[in-house]
Amino acid sequence: MIETLIGIIGATLRISTPLVFASLGEVITERAGMLNLSIEGTMYTGAFVGITVAAQTGSLTTGLIAAIIAGAIVGCIMGFLVITLGVNQHVAGLGLTLLLISASNTANRILFTNKDGMVRVDPWKPFDFAGPIFSQYWLTYAAFLILAPALWWLLWRSGIGIRIRAVGENPESADVAGISVARTRYFALALGGALMAAGGAFITLAFLGSFTINIINGRGWVAIALVIFGRWGIWRTVSGALLFALVSATQQQLRLVPALSDLPFEILLALPYLAVIAGLAITGRNVPYPGAYLKPYRRL
Amino acid sequence: MSTADAVTGYSVAASAVSLNGLRKIYGDVVAVENVDLEVRAGEIHALLGENGAGKTTLMRLLYGLTKPDAGSISIDGATVSITSPKIARAAGIGMVTQHFSLVKTMTVTENLALQDAGFFSLDLAGARRKLLALCEEIGLEIDPDARIDSLPVAMQQRVEILKALAGGCKVLILDEPTAVLGPQDVDSLLDVIRRLRDTIGLSVILITHKMHEISQVADRVSVLRRGEIVATENASGMSIASLTALMVEGVQQEIVETGERSSQGTSVLAIKDLTVHLRGHDVISELSLEVRRGEIVGIAGVSGNGQSELVQALSGVFVHQTGEIHVDGKLVKGGSPSAFAEAGFGRLGEDRHASAVSALTVEENLILDRLHFFSKPGILLKRKIRKFAEESITNFAIKAKPDQAIGTLSGGNMQKVLLARLFGERPLAAVVSQPTRGLDVVSTRYVRQLLMVERNTGVGILLVSEDLDEILELSDRILVIFKGKIVGEVARKDFDRIAIGAMMAGV
Numbered sequence: 055m056i057e058t059l060i061g062i063i064g065a066t067l068r069i070s071t072p073l074v075f076a077s078l079g080e081v082i083t084e085r086a087g088m089l090n091l092s093i094e095g096t097m098y099t100g101a102f103v104g105i106t107v108a109a110q111t112g113s114l115t116t117g118l119i120a121a122i123i124a125g126a127i128v129g130c131i132m133g134f135l136v137i138t139l140g141v142n143q144h145v146a147g148l149g150l151t152l153l154l155i156s157a158s159n160t161a162n163r164i165l166f167t168n169k170d171g172m173v174r175v176d177p178w179k180p181f182d183f184a185g186p187i188f189s190q191y192w193l194t195y196a197a198f199l200i201l202a203p204a205l206w207w208l209l210w211r212s213g214i215g216i217r218i219r220a221v222g223e224n225p226e227s228a229d230v231a232g233i234s235v236a237r238t239r240y241f242a243l244a245l246g247g248a249l250m251a252a253g254g255a256f257i258t259l260a261f262l263g264s265f266t267i268n269i270i271n272g273r274g275w276v277a278i279a280l281v282i283f284g285r286w287g288i289w290r291t292v293s294g295a296l297l298f299a300l301v302s303a304t305q306q307q308l309r310l311v312p313a314l315s316d317l318p319f320e321i322l323l324a325l326p327y328l329a330v331i332a333g334l335a336i337t338g339r340n341v342p343y344p345g346a347y348l349k350p351y352r353r354l
Numbered sequence: 355m356s357t358a359d360a361v362t363g364y365s366v367a368a369s370a371v372s373l374n375g376l377r378k379i380y381g382d383v384v385a386v387e388n389v390d391l392e393v394r395a396g397e398i399h400a401l402l403g404e405n406g407a408g409k410t411t412l413m414r415l416l417y418g419l420t421k422p423d424a425g426s427i428s429i430d431g432a433t434v435s436i437t438s439p440k441i442a443r444a445a446g447i448g449m450v451t452q453h454f455s456l457v458k459t460m461t462v463t464e465n466l467a468l469q470d471a472g473f474f475s476l477d478l479a480g481a482r483r484k485l486l487a488l489c490e491e492i493g494l495e496i497d498p499d500a501r502i503d504s505l506p507v508a509m510q511q512r513v514e515i516l517k518a519l520a521g522g523c524k525v526l527i528l529d530e531p532t533a534v535l536g537p538q539d540v541d542s543l544l545d546v547i548r549r550l551r552d553t554i555g556l557s558v559i560l561i562t563h564k565m566h567e568i569s570q571v572a573d574r575v576s577v578l579r580r581g582e583i584v585a586t587e588n589a590s591g592m593s594i595a596s597l598t599a600l601m602v603e604g605v606q607q608e609i610v611e612t613g614e615r616s617s618q619g620t621s622v623l624a625i626k627d628l629t630v631h632l633r634g635h636d637v638i639s640e641l642s643l644e645v646r647r648g649e650i651v652g653i654a655g656v657s658g659n660g661q662s663e664l665v666q667a668l669s670g671v672f673v674h675q676t677g678e679i680h681v682d683g684k685l686v687k688g689g690s691p692s693a694f695a696e697a698g699f700g701r702l703g704e705d706r707h708a709s710a711v712s713a714l715t716v717e718e719n720l721i722l723d724r725l726h727f728f729s730k731p732g733i734l735l736k737r738k739i740r741k742f743a744e745e746s747i748t749n750f751a752i753k754a755k756p757d758q759a760i761g762t763l764s765g766g767n768m769q770k771v772l773l774a775r776l777f778g779e780r781p782l783a784a785v786v787s788q789p790t791r792g793l794d795v796v797s798t799r800y801v802r803q804l805l806m807v808e809r810n811t812g813v814g815i816l817l818v819s820e821d822l823d824e825i826l827e828l829s830d831r832i833l834v835i836f837k838g839k840i841v842g843e844v845a846r847k848d849f850d851r852i853a854i855g856a857m858m859a860g861v
Contacts, residue, residue, distance in 0.1 A: 211478075213471030220457050220468055227455030231469050232440045345458065 062303045064186040067194055070299035072253035074197040077277035077291050078205050079249030085286055086242035087222035087346035088136060091147025093250050094274030095154030096128045100251025102158040105258035105265050109173045114259050125251020129243035137239050140350040162265055177263035191260045206288040218242050222344040225351040235351045279330045282338050301326040370395040370525050370557040376425035378411050385411040387581045393525060396555040398547060400568045400589060402601055403578035404794040409561050413527050417449045418442040448518030449527040452534055454510050458503040462496060462513050466520050484520055492553050508539035525557040532567060533792060536657035536820055538859065544571045565594040577601055619647025622783035622814035628677035630663050637663045638838040645783055645814040652829030653818045656858050660838035661818045662704060665787045669701050670694045682782050695723060700781035704788040706768050712761030717743035719760045720775050746774040766797025773804060783814040790824060802828055836860045
């Protein structure tokens with residue numbers, strides 16, 4: 055029993071890691087007043103670019119850096135569409151996601167046509183010390199111990215952070231205060247995209263060591279929900295990611311319970327998503343969306 | 355009574371800003387023509403004019419929001435080309451408009467720090483110190499850690515002013531600062547403006563169309579009419595009558611028809627023990643009142659004492675209320691706006707932009723609340739609608755075409771459309787909230803006259819307004835509201851500004 059619990063806790067931290075990266079990236083973008091629905095596609099891009107570069111160079115770290123750069127570039131493309139051209143954010147984001155998923159799958163098929171159509175790398179191993187709870191990937195430690203506090207500081211205690219919040223809340227007054235709304239929003243999208251791609255790369259470079267179709271499997275959409283659940287706060291969003299991962303880890307354990315073996319496994323698989331819907335239904339009403347959410351900024 | 359001492363004390367100073375021969379033309383409309391204006395260091399200079407007289411254009415030119423077609427601006431004697439708000443601020447010009455440029459989810463300190471933030475660096479502690487020092491110097495109190503959206507409007511306005519001062523402002527433009535304030539806050543704002551002049555020698559350009567503010571604080575006043583300055587005088591020498599004459603000369607004047615004052619009719623609106631519970635407390639508690647046929651009953655009160663909720667309750671949007679509302683003797687249930695309309699009750703909301711659907715046309719807006727009357731099941735009767743719209747446009751002197759989007763109309767014309775919709779239904783009683791807020795002198799007169807005419811034809815009108823002068827002018831009776839209760843009733847013959855003001859303050 056205790057062992058199962060420990061196993062669940064360890065798995066929770068592992069499963070939550072890509073969600074923490076992606077949802078915090080989305081927090082930064084949405085705080086700047088933009089819904090970035092390219093998140094799912096950006097994660098695919100990160101997953102694919104990460105493993106491809108890692109396989110070519112033989113360095114996982116180089117792969118991760120390449121994924122981060124690719125994510126930032128995707129963020130800038132999103133920026134060109136929604137900031138410079140003023141395209142509707144839903145359309146631009148969904149369009150990019152569809153494009154990037156297909157592009158990743160196609161590139162994967164064309165580039166890696168060996169016998170199983172897959173590229174493989176030797177993935178990162180968890181640190182092996184102090185028992186299964188602390189036996190985690192270094193990116194998991196980085197997500198909770200470095201990234202989250204750093205982003206909190208960035209958002210609440212730094213000049214760029216206050217500018218991001220200002221352009222997301224009231225771009226008119228930010229503009230009058232001499233802040234470039236466009237540049238700040240580009241920065242937020244690039245940073246957010248980099249984080250989303252890092253989350254995607256974690257899955258190929260640490261979890262699997264390979265790239266497959268459907269590899270992200272809706273984690274980007276879950277991250278969007280987590281941001282609303284977290285009310286655009288760093289810690290609440292991280293808590294949401296942990297909660298979702300906890301339900302995921304628990305259902306993985308439940309599938310091993312003999313008494314539940316007659317149950318179609320899809321029902322258990324659906325549990326975390328039901329938890330997201332329930333969580334949003336309970337906490338997602340009357341949430342304080344950033345004031346300029348979804349609104350392109352144009353000077354009069 | 356303007357402060358003549360202050361004038362002599364500060365007028366020796368050189369000019370802080372002078373506008374020389376400014377001209378601005380939009381298309382073929384001359385917004386501002388050959389304007390010379392000098393604002394001296396440490397004076398409160400009022401700029402008076404009707405809506406559309408060019409006040410806003412002039413200030414936009416000074417703040418770098420638009421470029422002049424001719425003329426120049428000099429600050430402290432040196433000619434400056436002001437092409438952006440940033441340059442204006444660097445030159446010591448600050449502006450506070452009716453739409454505050456504060457980030458509402460941030461604290462006071464954060465809003466100040468925002469101006470000077472570097473890429474990573476953010477000096478919250480420094481901004482806080484600067485803020486407290488400024489407050490101390492001027493004698494203001496403000497909580498530096500309060501979130502903007504937790505502060506009342508009057509406080510937010512002070513934060514705006516402090517923000518401008520923290521940015522090194524020497525000349526502060528206040529664009530109709532009292533339009534957003536209740537009567538009590540107006541006095542304290544005017545007091546703050548005086549203190550800014552006396553403590554730190556700030557020059558203030560006060561844009562307004564309220565005469566008594568000019569006589570209370572201004573050192574000098576310039577009157578703008580159709581884009582030109584028609585007079586610049588010491589404020590102490592100007593009477594309200596002479597200022598009005600300067601402002602509207604040549605503009606058609608209509609005197610409000612007061613008619614006979616009698617309140618003997620039958621009751622058309624009766625509220626009994628109305629209680630509305632919102633946000634954890636009773637915003638209206640056990641309120642009773644009565645409006646009879648052919649009278650205007652004014653609700654006087656400092657804003658936020660339940661007036662908005664009373665108007666909302668009378669539109670039937672609340673479900674959670676106790677008490678009874680009778681229209682023409684018949685009980686009307688809350689929670690159903692259409693029940694109020696069917697009982698013969700009309701309403702003019704406090705925010706005309708919320709009452710009108712700006713993307714729809716004038717005629718569509720006119721029929722919006724009684725579509726059943728202008729349609730066969732599912733089909734609009736275009737010809738009937740057009741005929742009604744054209745009649746309304748004529749009867750209410752609306753300057754618009756029936757198929758014009760209402761959002762493109764001026765405030766005055768939009769208000770006339772809404773009044774046409776209200777009174778076009780021949781209601782027995784109506785609640786009218788802030789009917790002239792933000793309107794210019796001519797439109798205001800028209801609206802007030804219209805209310806009198808409707809009253810004389812027998813409509814019982816409940817008038818809710820933050821403008822005490824308006825209530826005093828129009829009402830047959832005044833009820834004073836305080837903390838959701840009616841605390842006093844005054845008949846027209848006993849109207850007394852000071853006594854009513856005291857009741858409004860809860861004394």
